[in-house]
Structures are given as C-alpha cells and as structure tokens.
Amino acid sequence: MDRLEAIIEGDYQAPVRDPFDIDTDRLFGGISGVPSPAEEFALGYGLTFRRTYAKLTAPYILAFAPPPKPSAPNPGPWAAVGEKSLTMDLELELAGEAKLGFNRINTLWFVVALMRLKMALPIKMPVLSDRPFRTVPENTERANVFPVEVQLQQLLTAPVTKPSNADFEWLRDNLSAAAELMKDPVFNRSFQTLDGGVHSQNAGAGIVIAWASLETLLRPGNARITERVCRALAAYLNDPGPERDRAFTYIERCYAARGGAAHAGTPPEAEQLQTAFRLARLALLRSIERRERPDIEVLLQGWRTKSVA
Structure with missing residues (x-):
C-alpha cells in the first residue's frame, strides 16, 4: 500500500535494474x-x-x-482509446x-x-x-x-x-548462407527493401517497394527495363517451356500494376500486391538456396536460347 501511495503521489523511485x-x-x-x-x-x-x-x-x-506534480501520474478516471496488442x-x-x-x-x-x-x-x-x-x-x-x-x-x-516444421528447418539449414549473402551490398539492399515494404502505409507504396526490391536484385539497367526484368524473372523462377512463357506474360501484367501505382496513383488490387511480394520473396529465397545472386545477362541468355539459366 505504501508503494502504491508513493506512485500516486509521484514520490516512488523504482529499484535499480539488474546489471546488463x-x-x-x-x-x-x-x-x-x-x-x-x-x-x-x-x-x-x-x-x-x-x-x-x-x-x-x-x-x-x-x-x-492534470497531475498534482510532474512526477505523479494523471489522476483518474481514464479512458482507453483504440487498444491494440501483439501476442508473443x-x-x-x-x-x-x-x-x-x-x-x-x-x-x-x-x-x-x-x-x-x-x-x-x-x-x-x-x-x-x-x-x-x-x-x-x-x-x-x-x-x-x-x-x-x-x-x-x-x-x-x-x-x-x-x-x-519444414519452414523452421529451412531457416536452420539456410541461415548461414543467407547471412553470407548479406555481405553483398546488392543482395543486402534488395533484402532490406522488401523487409521494410511490409510496413508501407498503403498498397500503392507497398507494390512499388516490392518491385524496387526485385529491380535491385536483378539490376536491369536503364533501357528496356520492363522487358528485361520480366524475362529475367520468368527465367529465374521457371524452367524452359510453356510454363515459363505463361509466367512472363503474367509477370508483365503484374509489373504494369506497379507502373499504375507509381505513375498514375492507381491503387493495386490485393492480388497484385500479394503477387509482387510473392515474386520478390521467391527470387530472394532462390538466391539464398543457390548461394548466389542472379546474373541478369545469364538469365536473358537462357531466355533467348530456351535453356536453363
């Protein structure tokens, strides 16, 4: 009771925290x-x-x-507004x-x-x-x-x-390789860009950030960006054949949604946002599993020759 009264009066001093x-x-x-x-x-x-x-x-x-003095809490009654929580x-x-x-x-x-x-x-x-x-x-x-x-x-x-359990086993088996790739400034920037994208204020910003992560990873240059990004990504995530051709068409449509958000302020649909993040995740995960960052010229050569990049 004495402790509670001291807190209310603003006179309570908490004990020193343990050395850390x-x-x-x-x-x-x-x-x-x-x-x-x-x-x-x-x-x-x-x-x-x-x-x-x-x-x-x-x-x-x-x-x-108002509180009776600066070190004291505000007296009641109080009202809780907009309560949210995170359970660990x-x-x-x-x-x-x-x-x-x-x-x-x-x-x-x-x-x-x-x-x-x-x-x-x-x-x-x-x-x-x-x-x-x-x-x-x-x-x-x-x-x-x-x-x-x-x-x-x-x-x-x-x-x-x-x-x-397989997800946690993947984490254990690939943790060292992923950390090693983070020493590569390009992979590091792509990884952190995508990781920060989940905290975007809206879907329009989110889809731009997801594609920025992919562009950073693939480094398409300044010319024919859409064609190079979409072909390289299709080649990176799919084996040669009709499935890869269909993937290119699909990826190109998704990239157009990114352009609409970036240049026209058109909000993407939920599926378009999720597809952008899914493609970026798949590309980064494949990089980790292969223990190397993708080479866009190798990927585009594989696309042209219909071979595995």
Missing part, C-alpha cells in the same frame, strides 16, 4: 505472429527458439485532469557472441526478417529482454526489457498460412 551488458549478456527476443514449432528448437550459432507467452498491449490512455508465443535466445556477421541485436533482427521472408507472415520482434520472458514476472522492476518492433501497421502481403 547488451554486447555480452544473453538476449531474448519476443516474437509475435508465429507459433513455436516445438518447446525448444536450436538454430545453431548460439540461437535457440523456445515456447513462451507474453502480450504487449498498446492503448492510448486519455486522462481528464515464441522467444529467440542469443547466447554468447554473435557469429553471423552482425552485431548481437541485428543477429536477432536478421533471424526474424528471414522468418518473414520464408513464412510470409506478419512476424515481429516487439520486445527484447535480458532474461527468459517466463522469468520476468519474478521481478519486473529489475528486468531489462526494451521495445524493438512495435509498429502496429503492417500490410497483408500474402494469404495467412500456418508455418510448418
């Missing part, structure tokens, strides 16, 4: 938007997924009277040094971004903690807990599906 060195101590990222594949799933490189539960609630609180069923631990070429926080970010790429789900890492989330309630005031990805705006860039 972000460069050496264990890190735990709470992940929303995806269930845990198991009670525990090891990725390697000091990274482990574990099942957990935490919920970040983000209401706007409307007060109607999965945590990702990083123990020891970062081993993938990133600093420790960006190591966690990269794993989550790779999950977004592979699973096409609105996955976020809202909160970072210095301890497992299940132990935070033991002493909430001494725990070091930080907000990370708390944006509530996110485009729906694919139909919602349930991830499988």
Whole structure:
C-alpha cells in the first residue's frame, strides 16, 4: 500500500535494474505472429527458439485532469482509446557472441526478417529482454526489457498460412548462407527493401517497394527495363517451356500494376500486391538456396536460347 501511495503521489523511485551488458549478456527476443514449432528448437550459432507467452498491449490512455506534480501520474478516471496488442508465443535466445556477421541485436533482427521472408507472415520482434520472458514476472522492476518492433501497421502481403516444421528447418539449414549473402551490398539492399515494404502505409507504396526490391536484385539497367526484368524473372523462377512463357506474360501484367501505382496513383488490387511480394520473396529465397545472386545477362541468355539459366 505504501508503494502504491508513493506512485500516486509521484514520490516512488523504482529499484535499480539488474546489471546488463547488451554486447555480452544473453538476449531474448519476443516474437509475435508465429507459433513455436516445438518447446525448444536450436538454430545453431548460439540461437535457440523456445515456447513462451507474453502480450504487449498498446492503448492510448486519455486522462481528464492534470497531475498534482510532474512526477505523479494523471489522476483518474481514464479512458482507453483504440487498444491494440501483439501476442508473443515464441522467444529467440542469443547466447554468447554473435557469429553471423552482425552485431548481437541485428543477429536477432536478421533471424526474424528471414522468418518473414520464408513464412510470409506478419512476424515481429516487439520486445527484447535480458532474461527468459517466463522469468520476468519474478521481478519486473529489475528486468531489462526494451521495445524493438512495435509498429502496429503492417500490410497483408500474402494469404495467412500456418508455418510448418519444414519452414523452421529451412531457416536452420539456410541461415548461414543467407547471412553470407548479406555481405553483398546488392543482395543486402534488395533484402532490406522488401523487409521494410511490409510496413508501407498503403498498397500503392507497398507494390512499388516490392518491385524496387526485385529491380535491385536483378539490376536491369536503364533501357528496356520492363522487358528485361520480366524475362529475367520468368527465367529465374521457371524452367524452359510453356510454363515459363505463361509466367512472363503474367509477370508483365503484374509489373504494369506497379507502373499504375507509381505513375498514375492507381491503387493495386490485393492480388497484385500479394503477387509482387510473392515474386520478390521467391527470387530472394532462390538466391539464398543457390548461394548466389542472379546474373541478369545469364538469365536473358537462357531466355533467348530456351535453356536453363
């Protein structure tokens, strides 16, 4: 009761948080938007997924009277306005040094971004903690807990599906190769462009960003851009034959939707937006699986000769 009264009066001083060195101590990222594949799933490189539960609630609180002094809260009554939340069923631990070429926080970010790429789900890492989330309630005031990805705006860039164990196994098996490709400035820029596109304010901006990611990856040059991008992408994602020819026609129509959004302000349809993101994801995933960035001239030569590029 004394503590509550001190808080109300603005005189309460919280205890000092536990010592924490972000460069050496264990890190735990709470992940929303995806269930845990198991009670525990090891990725390697000091990274482990574990099942957990935490919920970040983000209401706007409307007060109607000023506080008695600056250090005190506004007195009630209050009203919650527009409450939204993010539920975290999965945590990702990083123990020891970062081993993938990133600093420790960006190591966690990269794993989550790779999950977004592979699973096409609105996955976020809202909160970072210095301890497992299940132990935070033991002493909430001494725990070091930080907000990370708390944006509530996110485009729906694919139909919602349930991830499988195979998705997590792919992540484990391709994590090192993907991190190595991030050393290539072109792949890095394409990857980060697409990853940021899910936070676009509207579908028109989103479709432009998805195609910008593809253009960055393929580097079509300044002439005959539509033809070169669409042929190269069809050749990259399809084997020679009628299916590849049909894919080119389809990709060309999708690219036209991007032009309408960029030059005429025409909002794309949901399917056009999702197709743009699906094509960009497939191209980046193929790059990771092949362990190399695509060469547009090789792809176009394969298109002309109807051979495998």
